[in-house]
Amino acid sequence: MGLVERCNRLRSRWSRSFPPNLARLMLLACAALWGGSYLLAKFAMTAIPAQWLMALRMFGACMCMLALFHKHIVPHLTPKIIVPALVVGLTYWGTMITQTIGLQTIEPGRSAFLTAAYCVITPFATWIISKTKPRAINLVAGVICLTGVGFVSLKPGGSLSLSSGDWLTTATAVIFSFNLTCLGVYTKRFDPIAVTFVQFSVAGILFFIGALATEPAPDAGWLAPPVVASVLYLFLGATMSAQIMQNIGLAHVPASQASIIMCTESLFAVSFSALFWGERILWSSLVGFALIFAAVLMSVIKPTKYSLHRN
Incomplete structure (x- = not known):
């Protein structure tokens, strides 16, 4: 299920008496929280190894979800959900492990814009899995996105290098594009909250195993107040609070508007990184970011069909 379809489904479940402007503000706050997560994750990883950090985040989210939504989750924990759990859990783990390790060596803003390319790739992943052909606009967006990545890879001397x-x-x-495509398939068969829970559970177990096998054990540096604050932000802010605000906002804002607002995540990320991390942004990167952002917008917005006959 694509972003627009999910927006429309959530919208139909909520009362429309909720102030639309407040809903838009909540979506913007959600995008800002996600944008800030790149910076805070990079800071937290100065003390906590990548896989330990993600294991803490996944298990924390699981415990919170189980406490709040156990009536949705427990009835679906049957053998039938094992395969979906492994598929979405493995792809989500693949998404987070590549992003988190990559974030150790590149700037948060750069990471955010390269990650945002999933919006462009998802229609092609859906084509492979569900045999639904992408629209022509998706092909154009793919070319623009690839051009944007090329500009991002330009070095000061003019050479191309990633x-x-x-x-x-x-x-x-x-990988995230395939994760979203699989989620679209399995959330039609199982409760979406239950699917999200098993996804986090499988990913958390894999992160924990990886951390035990390859990373140093926890130490006192993890308890430094700035590090604890960063982890709390990632768990309470970027995971739990952002998800709640997204669900409420999507129920009261038209899908096309919501898509645009949520795409500002990458803009917040690069802004926070430039302000607080000191990320230097070259002109070529700015051009690349703009092209990637344009491609994302083209991919998430469906054209509106107007009737030729008016009463």
């Missing part, structure tokens, strides 16, 4: 972190983050966008 670092290992850039390649990993680009892989993030590809």
Whole structure:
């Protein structure tokens, strides 16, 4: 299920008496929280290894969801959900591990824009899995996005070069597109909250195993107040609060408007990174970011069909 379809389904479940401007503000706050997560994750990883950080985030989200939504989750924890859990859990783990490791070597804003390319790739992932052909606009968006990545890869001397972190983050966008496509399939068969829970559970277990096998054990540095604050932000802000505000906002704002507002996540990310991390943004990167953002907008907005006959 695409973003627009999910927006429309959520919209139909809520009362329309909720102030639309407040809903738009909540979506903007959601995008800002997500945008800030790149910066805070990069800071947290100065003390906590990547897989330990993600394991904490996943298990924290699972415990919170189980406490709040156990009536949705527990009835679906049957053998039938094992395969969906493994598929969405593995693809989500692949998404987060490539993004988190890539973020260790590139700037938060750069990571956000390269990750945002998933919006452009998703229609092609859907074509592979569901045999639904992408629209012509998706092909155009793909070319524009690829051009944008090319500008992002330009170095000061004019040479084209993508670092290992850039390649990993680009892989993030590809894997995430398949994760979203699989979620669209399985949330039609199972409760969406239950699918999200098993996705986080499988990913959390994989992160925990990876952390035990490859990363140093927890130490006192994890308890430094700035590090704890960053982890709390990632868990309470970027995961739980942002998800709640997104669900409420999508129920009261037209899908096309909501898509545009949520796409500002990458703009917030690069702004926060430039202000607080000191990320230097070259002119070529700015051009690339603009092209990627334009391609994302083209991919998430469906053209409105107007009737030729008016009463």
